[in-house]
Amino acid sequence: KxxxxxxxxxxxxxxxxxxxxxxxxxxxxxxKGGSYRSVAHLKTNIELEGIEMGGEA
Structure with missing residues (x-):
C-alpha cells in the first residue's frame, strides 16, 4: 500500500x-527494500542525503 x-x-x-x-x-x-515507513519518512531521508526539498525548509 x-x-x-x-x-x-x-x-x-x-x-x-x-x-x-x-x-x-x-x-x-x-x-523497494522497505527502508521507508511512509512518504514523509522517505522525504526526510532524501533531505538527510543533502538534497534540497521545497516547502518546509
Missing part, C-alpha cells in the same frame, strides 16, 4: 528535477 505512494512521490520529485534519475533509482531501490 505505501510503496505505491512512495513511488508516486519519487516520480514527482524526478519529473520536477528535484532529484536526478540516478538518485531516483537509488531511492526507488531503497523504497
Amino acid at each position: 505505501t510503496i505505491r505512494a512512495q513511488r508516486r512521490a519519487l516520480k514527482d520529485l524526478r519529473s520536477d528535477n528535484t532529484i536526478t534519475p540516478s538518485q531516483y533509482r537509488y531511492f526507488y531501490r531503497k523504497a
